[in-house]
Amino acid sequence: MQKPTFFPATMTEMWATMGSTLASFMFLWAIIRQYCPYELRRFLEKYTHRLMGFFYPYIRISFHEYAGDRLKRSEAYAAVEAYLSANSSKSAKRLKAEMGKDSSNLVLSMDEHERVTDDFRGAKVWWLSSKVASAPTRSMGYYPEQEKRLYKLTFHNKYRDMITDAYLEHVVKEGKEIRVRNRQRKLYTNSPGYKWPSYKQTMWSHIVFEHPATFETMAMEPDKKREIIEDLLTFSKSKDFYAKIGKAWKRGYLLYGPPGTGKSTMIAAMANLLNYDVYDLELTAVKDNTELRKLLIETTSKSIIVIEDIDCSLDLTGQRKKKTEKSSDDENEKLSKEIAKKEAKEEGSGSKVTLSGLLNFIDGLWSACGGERLIVFTTNYVEKLDPALIRRGRMDKHIELSFCSFEGFKVLAKNYLDLEMHPMFDAVQRLMEETKITPADVAENLMPKSPTDDADKCLSSLIQALEEAKEEAVRNQDEDVKETTMEDVVESQVDKETEKTS
Ligand SMILES: Nc1ncnc2c1ncn2[C@@H]1O[C@H](COP(=O)(O)OP(=O)(O)OP(=O)(O)O)[C@@H](O)[C@H]1O
Numbered sequence: 275m276q277k278p279t280f281f282p283a284t285m286t287e288m289w290a291t292m293g294s295t296l297a298s299f300m301f302l303w304a305i306i307r308q309y310c311p312y313e314l315r316r317f318l319e320k321y322t323h324r325l326m327g328f329f330y331p332y333i334r335i336s337f338h339e340y341a342g343d344r345l346k347r348s349e350a351y352a353a354v355e356a357y358l359s360a361n362s363s364k365s366a367k368r369l370k371a372e373m374g375k376d377s378s379n380l381v382l383s384m385d386e387h388e389r390v391t392d393d394f395r396g397a398k399v400w401w402l403s404s405k406v407a408s409a410p411t412r413s414m415g416y417y418p419e420q421e422k423r424l425y426k427l428t429f430h431n432k433y434r435d436m437i438t439d440a441y442l443e444h445v446v447k448e449g450k451e452i453r454v455r456n457r458q459r460k461l462y463t464n465s466p467g468y469k470w471p472s473y474k475q476t477m478w479s480h481i482v483f484e485h486p487a488t489f490e491t492m493a494m495e496p497d498k499k500r501e502i503i504e505d506l507l508t509f510s511k512s513k514d515f516y517a518k519i520g521k522a523w524k525r526g527y528l529l530y531g532p533p534g535t536g537k538s539t540m541i542a543a544m545a546n547l548l549n550y551d552v553y554d555l556e557l558t559a560v561k562d563n564t565e566l567r568k569l570l571i572e573t574t575s576k577s578i579i580v581i582e583d584i585d586c587s588l589d590l591t592g593q594r595k596k597k598t599e600k601s602s603d604d605e606n607e608k609l610s611k612e613i614a615k616k617e618a619k620e621e622g623s624g625s626k627v628t629l630s631g632l633l634n635f636i637d638g639l640w641s642a643c644g645g646e647r648l649i650v651f652t653t654n655y656v657e658k659l660d661p662a663l664i665r666r667g668r669m670d671k672h673i674e675l676s677f678c679s680f681e682g683f684k685v686l687a688k689n690y691l692d693l694e695m696h697p698m699f700d701a702v703q704r705l706m707e708e709t710k711i712t713p714a715d716v717a718e719n720l721m722p723k724s725p726t727d728d729a730d731k732c733l734s735s736l737i738q739a740l741e742e743a744k745e746e747a748v749r750n751q752d753e754d755v756k757e758t759t760m761e762d763v764v765e766s767q768v769d770k771e772t773e774k775t776s
């Protein structure tokens with residue numbers, strides 16, 4: 275009987291032949307790579323790829339993290355990352371873990387060079403997470419080698435239409451939803467320490483946004499509060515409307531009023547209402563208009579860009595006027611430039627952001643990128659600002675936050691003391707009508723200072739503060755009257771003397 279040795283022998287021979295052929299080919303390729311000129315190598319590579327294309331029935335799509343000029347992280351990459359994080363955690367063997375929403379759960383995603391498969395309407399696709407190193411740039415000094423991350427999607431040619439249409443739409447849609455669900459809201463600030471020009475580094479640094487303020491806890495007249503909430507909610511749902519009227523999907527809010535009336539608190543309440551990130555822009559740390567534009571490009575949609583105390587941030591108030599004066603006289607121009615330089619040096623800020631740079635930031639062509647953004651300015655002195663800065667269209671809604679009303683006090687009493695009615699409320703109401711007090715002062719008085727402090731104690735401390743404020747106001751008024759009468763007396767004396775001499 276013949277032994278069944280034929281097959282294994284042939285197989286072994288076949289493997290051996292194949293192995294040696296492969297080795298020869300590799301050897302040949304190594305020689306070609308070493309000695310062949312670059313152009314010829316490129317040519318060979320190009321045609322090998324084309325030849326492969328005839329026989330290799332699979333299609334590959336790459337999703338790069340930074341596409342194009344790399345100004346911004348690719349939305350498609352982020353959506354794919356989120357989609358795969360939800361779908362790969364069961365099948366991938368190496369995963370990356372990151373903190374998710376509220377720092378309470380971990381979000382897993384594919385680690386580098388990991389491959390997972392996905393099924394869509396019977397079609398099988400493969401996802402590979404990968405990274406490629408790009409050559410170090412030497413044009414402006416030496417930067418280390420940069421890594422570009424990407425996802426590669428491979429599928430059979432016969433599913434081409436279905437994958438490029440339906441499947442990719444499904445991935446992006448689901449990915450976006452997952453991102454919103456897992457999103458930890460962030461509070462960003464522009465770090466003045468930013469120097470490293472690597473493309474991966476953003477100009478913003480962030481922490482998790484955890485401010486607890488809401489519109490419910492804000493002391494304000496109920497009608498005004500409702501109006502602001504409705505305005506915000508309408509804005510957030512108006513994507514199509516803004517597209518229809520041909521306007522960028524953004525809205526400017528100017529919050530003004532004395533210190534301690536809740537401007538910063540309202541920004542936190544807005545962010546919590548709409549579930550937006552907050553970008554707290556420190557203008558004095560921005561070097562120039564170009565840097566301001568870069569900062570703007572790096573903000574994401576669903577966010578609030580805040581510039582607090584806009585009147586103090588830069589000397590934006592008189593710049594337009596100065597410019598016209600300057601143009602009339604060259605000598606003056608030089609002089610004022612030198613003074614400005616000196617001032618900048620003295621202040622140590624060195625910021626060269628101009629009013630026109632800021633105006634462009636708010637509603638220039640670049641401001642439209644991203645969409646769904648609120649720009650909020652706060653100031654204590656609205657009258658100091660350049661009218662161009664706060665005209666409608668730039669700052670669409672002007673909200674005055676003012677001294678505490680009795681309605682506002684009732685909200686604070688409910689928050690701080692759990693009180694809706696109390697016999698001392700009448701006294702508070704009467705005093706509030708007669709004098710001005712900020713919500714911050716009311717809040718401070720209503721705050722229990724020791725475990726034994728009860729509602730009566732807090733309310734009487736508030737009444738005392740109100741009475742003191744009233745007395746001070748009367749005193750100030752008396753002094754004002756005295757000053758004006760003195761001025762009148764002096765003026766009339768001067769008038770009499772000039773009449774005599776004439
Ligand atoms: N309208 C308000 N409702 C509830 N709390 C308020 C309100 N206004 C002020 N407060 C309380 O007072 C404190 C100071 O308020 P906030 O920082 O918002 O004032 P601001 O208007 O931003 O002042 P500034 O102009 O000095 O920046 C907050 O911690 C908040 O608790």
Ligand SMILES: [Mg+2]
Nearest residue numbers: 537538539582
């Ligand atoms: Mg503030």
